[in-house]
Amino acid sequence: MDDIKRKETAASMLKEMEAIAARMRELIVTMPPHDLLGYIYAQYMMNAMADQSATEEKREEDGPDDLINENQFLLEYVHAVLASDAAPPEMAFDEAQCTELFELGRKLRELAMFFAMATSADTKDGVFGPDTADIEFRAKSTWVMLRGNRYQVLEEEFYRYVLAPHNDVLIEVYGVGAADIAEGFQAMANSTRSGYADAIMEMSKQFEEAQAFAAAQDKPLEGVIEAWAAANAEQSQAAVQAINDMFRGGIANVSCHTKLPPKLLADLAYCRGEETEFFAAGDFAGTPYRTLPARKKPLIQVGSDYYAIDPCFTRDAGYRALLYNLLQRKQEYKKTFENRQKAMSEAAFADILADQLPGATVFQEVYYKDPASKQWSENDTLILIDDILFLVEAKAGAAATIASPALDFGRHAQSVQDLVLKAYKQCERFFSYLNSADEVPLYRLIDGKYEECGRVRRSDYRVMVPIGLTVESFSPFSAYCKVLPQVEPLLGKHAFVSLSIDDLFVLKRFLPTPGSFAHYMEVRQAVAGMRQAHLFDEFDHLGAYLKKNRFDQEIADQLKDGKANMLIWDGMCDIVDRSFEGEDWENRPFPTQDFPEEVLKLLEVLDATRARGWLSVESHIRDLGEEGRKNLAKILSDLRQTLNQNPARYFTLSGDGKPLFVWLQHHDYQIDWTKVNDKASAAALAVKASNVIGVVAEVSPNGTYHRAQSFVVRIPAVRTEENAYIYEDAARMAQPTRAVNLNQPKNVMPLGNTKKPGRNDPCPCGSGAKYKKCHGR
Known part of the structure; x- marks a missing residue:
């Protein structure tokens, strides 16, 4: 019975969504597009500014993000109607109709969400197994709600990279290459993102200049405005453009705000009335569960100019539409296109993350x-x-x-x-x-x-x-x-x-x-x-x-x-x-996890040295929580400052069952690898560990870290006469008064003042290689 009720409810909601969509279409088509866009964008920008100035508590209470998304949703419907309907002979702007339009858009969006819930609940199983119902709901709700989940400031970087393989053909077909097209897409994003503020600044600038002109003439502004405009044609035109940007949707006019050629813009755009599917008869007619035209072509031609009415589908739809039309115009390029796309995508991970994969x-x-x-x-x-x-x-x-x-x-x-x-x-x-x-x-x-x-x-x-x-x-x-x-x-x-x-x-x-x-x-x-x-x-x-x-x-x-x-x-x-x-x-610096300066120095020198196993040591250190990082920093700092008296010190971090053995070595003295290995083995036995990560850091007492590397800690499995001294050392370390743990480091006795070997001397670690090619690198 519940299933039947849900289906009846879903059918009722669908009918209501279709009716709302039809009414929105009626309202949008009868209004001048420039005036309508200006009104919606003004609301959009006011909500965005309110979001920026609101406190966190106010944001949670009023949900300005949701208001922004509602405006975005409405802009997509304006695009859909302009793409689906030719301009009528008579149009008039009506603010009351705009108010109704906002309300209808809000209601349609809410109904679409309820519809997603009602129609997904019946799904018992599917490709996602028992989670199919939940995934289906999320797919439907995302289809309706998700807008602009991109960082608009990165448009150019994305397009520059993914279009680079096709640079020669883009120049041949459109007369511009990947870099220019990428710059154009970034300009589209910038115009929507900051165009309104830019227009306000431009208006203020021109107003001040006109006032100065009037003051110089010793006349009121109204009496000289025409003379100022005639004498300052370029500034006057900038003021007109700013007015269009602020009040007539001009920030969406990509013909004005980008240098992209008309041929390319035309491939990304609908002409008025070109779209025939969105409002066609049948289930979901005009509802957000049809494919919004903006998902297929992100631009619309209004008069002689092209507009990116919906600023958020420009990335995905623009990329697809551009490549689709490129192949339509040059079909013989298809095989080469596919090979280049394949090479680009396969190289992308290592290419983009080159600094992370040295x-x-x-x-x-x-x-x-x-x-x-x-x-x-x-x-x-x-x-x-x-x-x-x-x-x-x-x-x-x-x-x-x-x-x-x-x-x-x-x-x-x-x-x-x-x-x-x-x-x-x-x-x-x-x-x-x-x-x-x-x-x-x-x-x-x-x-x-x-x-x-x-x-x-x-x-x-x-x-x-x-x-x-x-x-x-x-x-x-x-x-x-x-x-x-x-x-x-x-x-x-x-x-x-x-x-x-x-x-x-x-x-x-x-x-x-x-x-x-x-x-x-x-x-x-x-x-x-x-x-x-x-x-x-x-x-x-x-x-x-x-x-x-x-x-x-x-x-x-x-x-x-x-x-x-x-x-x-x-x-x-x-x-x-x-x-x-x-x-x-x-x-501005990007947010990072906090590390005390002493720990950062150790991480940095591990990265600089990049000896085998360095990422394992870094991982272990980065696993530490805030308190663990502070404790590690204090131990490193305290022991490092005593290296003039004791050229080598050591300690063990034994938290979370993953011990880390750290040996600090005065940079001017040779590392005694036999002692390092023996002490590390004893420390592992003392904390009863089956696996210990070892790291040796060469440091100056003044705080300069010169080199750091990991080493394998060998843990004896059985006590023998030859390794008895290691077990005896471990027993001493394990005594309560000599505990080796995060808070109580155990230091070695002072070593002899043995100088470091020369670069061409045999490496003291016993590898047989020259010091400069082994631990002296």
Whole structure:
């Protein structure tokens, strides 16, 4: 009975949505588009300014963000009506009709959300297993509600990168290259983002100049305004443009605010009345569950100019429409286009994140013989850096279908299948191959022959991250792909992560070092393996990491009682969002996790040295919470200042069952590696650890860190006559008064004043290599 009622309710809501949409169409088509746009944008900007000036409490109480989204929703409907209807012979602006239009838009949006709830609740099972109903609701609500979940200031960077492979053909077809087109898309975004404020400033400037002109003439302003305009034609035209921007939707006029050629703009735009599907008879006519025209072509031609009425679909729809029309105009380019897209997407991860992957070994188009099928298989990009392995499977096509989830949820699900599962399966095959032997060969295909190009041992890698990479943002499915029944952690422990090129441009700014990026990916992967934990997109994950560090552990704690079958963390991205606000965003530092200066010095010197195992040490240190970081800083500082009296000191951090042994060595003295290893072994026995990470840092007492490297701590399994002294030392360390832990470091006795070896002397660590090529690097 409940199912029947829900269906009846859904049918009633659908009928009401169609009626509201028809009335909105009537109102929009009868008003002059410039006046209507000016009115809506004025409301839009006032709400945006109110949002910026409101306190956090006021934002929560009034929800100005929601008002902004409502205005955005209405702008999409203006675009839809202008695209669907030719201009009538008579039009007149009516503020009362505008008020009705706002109210209708608000009601339509609310009804669409209720419809999403009512029609998703009946879904019992599907491609997402028992979570299909929830995912279907989120797909439908996102389709209606999500607007502008991009950082507009990064438009140029995105377009410049993804269009670069097609630069020559873009110049041939449109007369402008990738850089100019990228600049044009950024200008579109800037015009909407700051155009209103720019227009106000321009008006103020011209008003002041006109006043000065009047004062010089010793006449009232009204009496000289025509003379001023005649004498200052350029300034007068700027004032007219500012008035248009402020009151007649001029900030959306991309013909005025970009240098993009009309031919290109025409390919991105509807002519009046060109769209025939949105309001066509049938279910969902004119409702937001049809495909809004702005999702297909982001611009509209009004008169002789082109307008980006909806500022938020410009990114996704613009990219797709541009490439589609490029191929329509030059169909013989299709095969080359596909090859270039493939090469760009496969190189993107290592290319964009070059600073985060210094010295990494990067294999592209890696081949191997699958042990199961005995067939040759291929993977896109394998990246090896220190003890971390990234396997990236890139998908160069559009990330999301423009088919409505209400009309065809199956097509949405299929896009997930195509983009996520194909990448996942390719990663799964490679991980199984890695697991098939202690060491496996890799091949390249050269002139039809497979030639070995490297070998990989799974045991060398502490962290292995399989990644599916799309060109465009794939939110929210990118974060929800883990609920697909087929997506299990590879080899039982390596969770699959879905990212987009969009995401990479943001991640590289907030995680500028190899250590910070690697640690984030470890935490991100841990959350990717938690089916019950949901964050909307990558920026929510990034925000949670910046605020809480090991937020995966906090989520695990919240889920461990077994009472919740789903945990949603919402709004964590605010710390990221705010970083791209304001005109000076590029000059402000991006938020980072806090580390005491002494700990930062150690992290920096680990990064500078980059000896094997450095990311493991960084990960261990970055795992520490606020109190642990402060304690580590104090111990480092206290012991470092005594190095003039004791050229070497050591201590052990033994929190959370993952001990870290730290040896501080005066930079002017040789490291006694025998003592380092013996003390580390004793410390491991003292804290009863099965695994200890060791790090040696060469430091000057004044606080300069010169070098740091990890080393393997060998823990004796059985006491013998030869190692008895280590066990005796461990027993002394384990005494309560000599506890080796986070708060009570144990220091060694002063070492002899042995000078460091020369650069060409044998390295004292016993490797047989010269000091300059071993620990003297």
